[in-house]
Amino acid sequence: MKKFENFIAGEWKAPASGEYFENKNPADRKDIIGKFPLSTREEVNLAVGSAKRGFELWKKWPAPARGDVLRAVGDIMAKRKDEIADAMTREMGKPLTETRGDVQEGIDTAYYAASEGRRLFGKTVPSELRNKWAMSYRRPIGIAGLICPFNFPMAIPTWKMFPALVCGNAVIFKPAEDVPHTGALLVEILLEAGLPAEVIQLLHGNGETVGAAIVEHREIPLISFTGSTETGRIVGETCGRMHKRLSLEMGGKNAQIVMNDADLDLALEGALWGAFGTTGQRCTATSRLVLESGIHDRFLSMLSDRVTGLKLGDGRKEGTDIGPLINEASLQKVASYIDIGRGEKAELVCGGTRSAKLTEGNFFEPTIFANVKAGSRLEQEEIFGPVLSVIRVNGVDEAFAVNNDVKYGLSSSVYTTNVNTAFRAFSELDNGITYVNAPTIGAEAHLPFGGVKQTGNGHREGGWEVYEFYSETKVGYADFSGTLQRAQIDNYPGTPD
Numbered sequence: 342m343k344k345f346e347n348f349i350a351g352e353w354k355a356p357a358s359g360e361y362f363e364n365k366n367p368a369d370r371k372d373i374i375g376k377f378p379l380s381t382r383e384e385v386n387l388a389v390g391s392a393k394r395g396f397e398l399w400k401k402w403p404a405p406a407r408g409d410v411l412r413a414v415g416d417i418m419a420k421r422k423d424e425i426a427d428a429m430t431r432e433m434g435k436p437l438t439e440t441r442g443d444v445q446e447g448i449d450t451a452y453y454a455a456s457e458g459r460r461l462f463g464k465t466v467p468s469e470l471r472n473k474w475a476m477s478y479r480r481p482i483g484i485a486g487l488i489c490p491f492n493f494p495m496a497i498p499t500w501k502m503f504p505a506l507v508c509g510n511a512v513i514f515k516p517a518e519d520v521p522h523t524g525a526l527l528v529e530i531l532l533e534a535g536l537p538a539e540v541i542q543l544l545h546g547n548g549e550t551v552g553a554a555i556v557e558h559r560e561i562p563l564i565s566f567t568g569s570t571e572t573g574r575i576v577g578e579t580c581g582r583m584h585k586r587l588s589l590e591m592g593g594k595n596a597q598i599v600m601n602d603a604d605l606d607l608a609l610e611g612a613l614w615g616a617f618g619t620t621g622q623r624c625t626a627t628s629r630l631v632l633e634s635g636i637h638d639r640f641l642s643m644l645s646d647r648v649t650g651l652k653l654g655d656g657r658k659e660g661t662d663i664g665p666l667i668n669e670a671s672l673q674k675v676a677s678y679i680d681i682g683r684g685e686k687a688e689l690v691c692g693g694t695r696s697a698k699l700t701e702g703n704f705f706e707p708t709i710f711a712n713v714k715a716g717s718r719l720e721q722e723e724i725f726g727p728v729l730s731v732i733r734v735n736g737v738d739e740a741f742a743v744n745n746d747v748k749y750g751l752s753s754s755v756y757t758t759n760v761n762t763a764f765r766a767f768s769e770l771d772n773g774i775t776y777v778n779a780p781t782i783g784a785e786a787h788l789p790f791g792g793v794k795q796t797g798n799g800h801r802e803g804g805w806e807v808y809e810f811y812s813e814t815k816v817g818y819a820d821f822s823g824t825l826q827r828a829q830i831d832n833y834p835g836t837p838d
């Protein structure tokens with residue numbers, strides 16, 4: 342069986358511990374993709390030593406030249422799109438159409454980053470004093486520790502890594518345990534594109550060991566984490582104590598609202614894609630469907646008819662609509678919410694069990710619960726699987742209140758033909774992203790992405806905003822008056838005390 346290695350100090354290296362973990366295909370647990378290193382604190386120390394050298398070199402490259410490397414990365418990814426997607430589906434499970442989309446998001450992010458290398462705008466503003474210039478500009482920070490989840494094995498690492506690199510930082514990258522192969526492919530591509538070797542370090546292994554060691558390392562000033570709110574809290578506590586710059590992208594409990602005036606056929610397609618795409622394992626997945634009373638029964642019956650026809654299976658096979666869950670722990674978590682839903686007297690409309698036929702993988706039937714009460718655990722907690730909770734409401738005020746009454750705030754969606762309801766949604770829904778007449782999923786790489794409340798900590802990935810996270814603003818003043826000019830004193834002579 343193939344043994345994969347870490348990438349540290351410019352070379353591929355076996356783990357110091359000599360220990361590995363197995364990476365299994367979630368659609369067929371007998372299919373082992375390879376063994377990957379269980380890294381330790383020792384490797385983090387080595388990686389930091391190397392990344393410091395990488396940073397010293399890389400920060401001196403002009404930003405447009407750094408951007409050129411990212412453009413080459415995008416070109417290579419575009420050429421290898423199908424092959425990477427296949428490898429990604431094998432280790433992560435979602436159907437090929439989705440993994441191709443995941444690679445495409447990486448390509449889009451690479452090209453955006455390449456062009457950002459020619460901007461990285463600062464501002465030049467007038468000074469309040471004569472013969473003096475004032476301006477702000479951006480400086481790289483140092484080593485960025487990037488900790489990624491399993492559900493977008495390519496897109497999420499690229500959202501973090503490419504802006505970090507264009508801004509002139511070195512990177513230590515830890516992919517999720519379930520998707521290490523895609524992480525390795527991404528690093529190979531960066532090296533092929535001409536990234537100086539010590540600018541990137543790849544460390545595989547467990548979150549509690551190598552992930553925590555990255556977060557706790559005093560010479561890594563910047564951490565970007567995407568994962569569950571529970572893990573994000575642990576990461577946040579450490580970073581707060583150590584005064585680190587931190588971006589957190591965490592859980593969601595996203596709702597699609599369908600009003601009585603909606604185009605129901607359109608809303609149906611949105612609900613199917615939003616709730617069951619990626620087997621419900623998107624941070625933006627629709628896990629709550631809020632139906633206005635007038636269309637509730639009709640829409641629920643349209644939905645359950647379609648859901649029972651969705652084809653569960655291996656994402657690499659033609660015709661598969663829904664792939665497996667990522668691992669056994671996830672299957673058990675989803676199953677536990679079926680018991681919770683039943684205990685809360687929600688009505689199980691369809692699904693609710695592991696697949697009886699597909700026993701070789703982590704397959705769970707797409708599930709709908711109706712009569713779910715606002716405030717119940719089923720309605721409030723992130724399940725991260727193919728389970729949709731339907732809540733009946735009367736009118737727009739109640740619909741919006743249900744949307745907002747959760748601890749998360751990533752995305753929301755409203756299906757309506759009323760322009761006033763649409764614009765009320767933009768202004769009243771407490772989420773980082775609101776879609777009108779589109780599902781809760783579907784972010785584009787050139788717009789800021791992230792959530793409010795316990796989904797995030799105020800930063801955004803994607804688009805222009807993320808470049809501020811990965812660079813430090815510095816201000817420069819140049820006084821060419823030849824005299825001491827005291828700000829706020831010499832420019833306001835005679836102002837009474």
Ligand code: NAD
Binds near residue numbers: 497553556567592
């Ligand atoms: P997770 O929290 O289990 O793991 C995420 C990463 O953190 C992994 O690489 C893991 O190894 C690492 N980790 C675990 N413990 C750690 C520790 N103590 N210190 C440092 N690192 C540690 O999440 P997951 O199961 O991979 O992903 C699913 C979760 O991610 C869901 O909650 C989902 O909503 C969220 N997510 C959020 C976004 C977003 O942008 N808001 C995007 C994708 C996924």
